[in-house]
Amino acid sequence: MTDPHDPALAELVERVRAAQAAGTLLSIAGQGSKAFHGGPAQGEPLTTTALAGISSYEPTELVVTARSGTPLAELEAALAEKGQCLPFEPPRFGGHGTVGGMVAAGLSGPSRAAVGAVRDHVLGATLLNGRAEVLSFGGQVMKNVAGYDVARLLAGSMGVLGVILEVSLKVLPLQPASATLRFELGEAAALQQLHAWGGQPLPLNASAWWAGMLLVRLRGARAAVDAALARLGGERVDDALATPFWDGLRDQRDEFFVKAEAAVAGGGAALWRLSLPQTAAPVALPGEPLIEWAGGQRWVCTAAPAASVREAATRAGGHATLWRGGDRAAGVFAPLSTPLARVHRELKREFDPAGLFNRGRLYPDF
Amino acid sequence: MNAPTADAALRDPQAPAHGTDRARRQAEVVAALAPLLPPHALLWQREDTVPYECDGLTAYRALPLVVALPESEAQVSAVLQACHRLQVPVVARGAGTGLSGGAMPHALGVTLSLAKFNKILEVDPVSRTAVVQSGVRNLAISEAAAPHGLYYAPDPSSQIACTIGGNVAENSGGVHCLKYGLTVHNVLQVRGYSVEGEPVVFGSEALDAPGLDLLAAVVGSEGMLAVTTEVTVRLVPKPLLARCIMAGFDDVRKAGDAVAAIIAAGIIPAGLEMMDKPMTAAVEDFVHAGYDLDAAAILLCESDGTPEEVEEEIGRMVAVLQGCGATRIEVSENEAQRLKFWSGRKNAFPASGRISPDYMCMDSTIPRKRLADILIAIQGMETTYGLRCCNVFHAGDGNLHPLILFDANDPDQLHRAELFGADILETSVEMGGTVTGEHGVGVEKLASMCVQFAPAEREQMFGLKRAFDPLGLLNPGKVIPTLQRCAEYGKMHVKKGLLPFPELPRF
Numbered sequence: 025m026t027d028p029h030d031p032a033l034a035e036l037v038e039r040v041r042a043a044q045a046a047g048t049l050l051s052i053a054g055q056g057s058k059a060f061h062g063g064p065a066q067g068e069p070l071t072t073t074a075l076a077g078i079s080s081y082e083p084t085e086l087v088v089t090a091r092s093g094t095p096l097a098e099l100e101a102a103l104a105e106k107g108q109c110l111p112f113e114p115p116r117f118g119g120h121g122t123v124g125g126m127v128a129a130g131l132s133g134p135s136r137a138a139v140g141a142v143r144d145h146v147l148g149a150t151l152l153n154g155r156a157e158v159l160s161f162g163g164q165v166m167k168n169v170a171g172y173d174v175a176r177l178l179a180g181s182m183g184v185l186g187v188i189l190e191v192s193l194k195v196l197p198l199q200p201a202s203a204t205l206r207f208e209l210g211e212a213a214a215l216q217q218l219h220a221w222g223g224q225p226l227p228l229n230a231s232a233w234w235a236g237m238l239l240v241r242l243r244g245a246r247a248a249v250d251a252a253l254a255r256l257g258g259e260r261v262d263d264a265l266a267t268p269f270w271d272g273l274r275d276q277r278d279e280f281f282v283k284a285e286a287a288v289a290g291g292g293a294a295l296w297r298l299s300l301p302q303t304a305a306p307v308a309l310p311g312e313p314l315i316e317w318a319g320g321q322r323w324v325c326t327a328a329p330a331a332s333v334r335e336a337a338t339r340a341g342g343h344a345t346l347w348r349g350g351d352r353a354a355g356v357f358a359p360l361s362t363p364l365a366r367v368h369r370e371l372k373r374e375f376d377p378a379g380l381f382n383r384g385r386l387y388p389d390f
Numbered sequence: 391m392n393a394p395t396a397d398a399a400l401r402d403p404q405a406p407a408h409g410t411d412r413a414r415r416q417a418e419v420v421a422a423l424a425p426l427l428p429p430h431a432l433l434w435q436r437e438d439t440v441p442y443e444c445d446g447l448t449a450y451r452a453l454p455l456v457v458a459l460p461e462s463e464a465q466v467s468a469v470l471q472a473c474h475r476l477q478v479p480v481v482a483r484g485a486g487t488g489l490s491g492g493a494m495p496h497a498l499g500v501t502l503s504l505a506k507f508n509k510i511l512e513v514d515p516v517s518r519t520a521v522v523q524s525g526v527r528n529l530a531i532s533e534a535a536a537p538h539g540l541y542y543a544p545d546p547s548s549q550i551a552c553t554i555g556g557n558v559a560e561n562s563g564g565v566h567c568l569k570y571g572l573t574v575h576n577v578l579q580v581r582g583y584s585v586e587g588e589p590v591v592f593g594s595e596a597l598d599a600p601g602l603d604l605l606a607a608v609v610g611s612e613g614m615l616a617v618t619t620e621v622t623v624r625l626v627p628k629p630l631l632a633r634c635i636m637a638g639f640d641d642v643r644k645a646g647d648a649v650a651a652i653i654a655a656g657i658i659p660a661g662l663e664m665m666d667k668p669m670t671a672a673v674e675d676f677v678h679a680g681y682d683l684d685a686a687a688i689l690l691c692e693s694d695g696t697p698e699e700v701e702e703e704i705g706r707m708v709a710v711l712q713g714c715g716a717t718r719i720e721v722s723e724n725e726a727q728r729l730k731f732w733s734g735r736k737n738a739f740p741a742s743g744r745i746s747p748d749y750m751c752m753d754s755t756i757p758r759k760r761l762a763d764i765l766i767a768i769q770g771m772e773t774t775y776g777l778r779c780c781n782v783f784h785a786g787d788g789n790l791h792p793l794i795l796f797d798a799n800d801p802d803q804l805h806r807a808e809l810f811g812a813d814i815l816e817t818s819v820e821m822g823g824t825v826t827g828e829h830g831v832g833v834e835k836l837a838s839m840c841v842q843f844a845p846a847e848r849e850q851m852f853g854l855k856r857a858f859d860p861l862g863l864l865n866p867g868k869v870i871p872t873l874q875r876c877a878e879y880g881k882m883h884v885k886k887g888l889l890p891f892p893e894l895p896r897f
Contacts, residue, residue, distance in 0.1 A: 082757070082759070083653075083654060084650040084651075084653045084654045084758065084759065085653075085757050085758055085759065086653060087757075107656055130598075130603070136597065137597060140571070140575055141597070141598065143603055143606055144571065144574075144575050153850065155846075157846045157850070159844070159846055159847045159850055160844075160847065161847065163755075163822070163823065163824050164757065164822060165755040165756065165757060165787070165788050165789075165822075165823050165824055165827070166567075166568065166755070166786075166787040166788065166789070167563050167567065167572065167755050167784070167787045167788075167789045167824075167827035167828050168755055168824040168826070168827060169560060169561045169610045169824075169826050169827065169828060169829070169830050169831070170824045170825050170826050170831060170835070170839060170842055170843075171831065171839065171842075171843060171847075171848075171851050171869060171870060172607055172610070172611055172614075172615075172851050172854050172855075172869075173561075173574070173606050173607060173609070173610050173611075174607075174850070174851070174854065176574070176603065176606035176607075177602060177603055177604075177606050177607045177854075179603055179606070180598070180602070180603050181602055181603075184602075185602075196658065197656035197657070197658065198656070200656070219516045219517070219518075222518055222627075223515055223516070223518055223538065223539065223540065223627055224539070224627050225627040225628070225629050225630055225695065225696065226627075244695075244699070245695065245698075245699045245702055245703065246702070247696065247698030247699050247701070247702045248695060248696050248698065248699040250698070251696055251698055251699075299594075299596040299597060299598050299599075300596050301517060301595040301596050302517060302596075302597075303514075303516050303517040317597060320596060320597040321597070341594070341595045341596065342594065342595070342596040343594065343596065343599065343600045345600070357600045357601060358600040359600075360600060360601050361590070361591065362588075363584050363586075363588045363589075363590050364590065364591075364592075364601065364604065367604065367857050367858055368601055368602055370856065370857035370858075370860075371602065371854065371857040373857075374850070374853030374854060374856060374857050375850065375853065386601065386602070387601070
């Protein structure tokens with residue numbers, strides 16, 4: 025299954041074998057664009073950037089297979105050339121990111137509520153586990169229930185189960201038409217409006233609410249977008265402004281995130297990501313939220329203690345992630361129930377018995 | 391090394407159970423479960439347990455030791471705790487419509503029927519979600535959502551009978567999943583119980599959950615990781631209009647190429663199905679849908695959305711189909727005609743039942759571009775094994791359902807049908823596909839899993855199982871074959887992934 029002549033792969037396997045023998049902790053990284061995300065890194069860096077390149081891409085199969093170190097920019101350019109895309113819009117922090125990092129972090133962009141997340145598009149993966157074994161799961165076809173879906177399990181695993189070597193992804197055609205509308209609405213009214221539209225067959229692709237303004241992106245067939253434009257009202261935003269806005273939101277460099285990062289750098293405040301049921305009521309936390317995914321993803325920059333942010337998210341039926349700033353050593357992701365925490369520890373032990381990979385990135389205890 | 395449990399008998403449901411040992415074990419299990427369940431919810435007399443001896447894969451049968459039909463979550467938990475204490479295997483069961491033997495009983499185990507978990511707890515039109523118990527039928531969800539203009543998208547052909555719990559176990563698809571996704575894409579949360587009887591929640595009411603995506607592991611795990619009692623599903627707005635194109639081709643290769651050409655044109659049809667000539671003849675005789683009986687293959691292509699969208703897309707698809715040499719094209723003019731076009735496809739299985747005493751339904755997936763290749767290969771296998779085969783494909787997904795026709799009363803025919811089936815599965819893996827697209831491995835495809843996965847990959851999957859179920863009590867013996875079983879099967883694992891020259895034809 026492995027190409028013995030691929031020096032980049034051979035080196036990764038050798039590094040893991042050596043780490044296993046010496047008990048060295050390894051910190052997996054691509055371009056390092058998401059180093060801020062998750063718990064603090066421990067151990068020697070293990071970079072995947074040399075294991076790069078698109079292994080196969082057949083537009084009529086709607087499947088692309090790429091090695092983990094492939095720059096996201098390269099992958100997206102190759103897809104765009106054939107009129108296709110990664111519909112879930114993975115963020116590119118600082119314009120960077122690799123295929124492996126995209127899957128390991130499991131982050132999706134503005135269109136997530138409409139089209140699904142990274143995990144929904146993972147079809148297969150090849151993994152280097154803690155025994156230095158190279159294992160392939162899933163495949164390059166749309167439907168596949170042979171064995172457990174280990175490939176999908178890797179999406180958002182933060183590298184704790186092993187080094188992702190290669191990934192097969194479902195891709196989709198670029199939508200022929202796109203348009204953005206702007207509405208002046210308060211938080212509760214904006215959410216209510218989004219839910220009302222959500223129950224109708226409309227080509228809603230993304231939404232963002234901040235500071236009394238709701239932006240909605242329509243994407244689909246020309247006829248569908250035109251019909252929706254005529255029906256929804258609001259003010260049309262020119263594509264020359266809309267495109268950079270949605271890209272800025274996707275890559276977290278628009279005004280909200282710039283201000284939040286400045287507040288975090290200034291000390292005291294932390295940026296939190298709240299993942300809530302879309303219909304959850306506005307959360308009473310100090311700080312103006314940015315709301316995406318029709319209420320499913322809410323960003324709050326606040327000085328409130330971690331415990332009260334987590335409690336607010338739990339009460340609303342969701343969970344909170346410490347995004348930027350704060351006490352990261354105390355845990356970034358929401359704590360797990362006892363049985364699920366046990367399954368996590370056992371999974372870690374089965375994939376990475378010596379606990380080599382990305383210790384503490386997902387949870388402090390492994 | 392390869393076994394999740396020390397007790398080999400636990401892993402092999404086919405292992406002969408010694409009569410007196412079995413009776414003693416049965417008495418022990420009945421005594422443990424009787425205080426936990428109402429008398430009518432515990433079956434162990436032969437005449438009561440026989441109806442549970444198989445699922446939709448009737449060629450494989452085993453009589454369960456005991457059948458438990460809990461009526462509350464507390465009872466599910468109590469039964470699991472008792473079974474865990476006694477180390478008795480537990481096989482969860484929904485409607486028993488599965489086609490791979492995933493719900494086939496364990497001869498020394500408890501079959502845990504979730505049939506009484508049949509309530510729709512909530513349909514919320516605002517959040518577009520439904521919370522249903524695991525024994526609720528797939529179609530019942532869409533029926534309950536219909537007054538709100540919503541429906542549950544995955545629609546396996548058995549949707550009138552199959553349960554959502556079974557859909558979660560198998561990651562069921564249907565004819566619309568290229569556009570709308572599989573079960574894994576349409577389920578937000580699964581509540582259930584661990585093998586120890588502890589309550590567990592996978593996923594959440596939000597769009598993601600903290601930690602590893604265990605929901606992704608549980609969906610499609612065939613009852614090997616936990617017992618599902620409640621599922622929260624995503625509902626989607628019903629399209630305003632759906633229309634279907636029926637296109638005939640005089641050559642299967644042209645039909646296969648047309649499938650690729652539609653995708654290449656940037657169209658994601660709501661449904662894209664293919665039937666070969668023998669299948670078309672069988673279903674036409676059954677439903678009289680007006681199919682083109684002269685065609686070597688017919689395609690059904692559906693478009694849904696707003697009327698404007700559908701008109702635009704139908705026009706584009708017709709142009710592509712014409713360009714690919716379709717010999718006959720018909721577009722549904724109304725809903726009745728659309729349903730008639732689909733009636734044959736949806737009745738492919740019963741129609742096969744009318745022309746043959748038995749049939750074996752395969753379920754492999756291949757890259758779309760290999761559709762014609764596999765059809766031609768299957769034609770060759772008909773000669774090799776001396777059996778007929780009708781073919782229906784979820785062509786948009788490359789998911790094949792060859793129906794091998796045989797007579798189970800003739801042991802040699804059954805044997806040849808099994809060899810024929812294994813040949814199709816292994817040829818699919820060689821073409822870059824997988825042994826099962828949506829029916830699951832169960833017991834049926836265990837041997838073929840040896841061809842698809844290397845020993846270390848299978849061992850890692852055993853490891854995943856152990857993380858949830860250290861003693862291997864949930865549905866033992868299914869999904870992942872042991873090293874020993876693969877050694878006995880004696881076929882080579884087909885290498886895949888990270889190929890040095892993936893573009894080269896290899897087989």
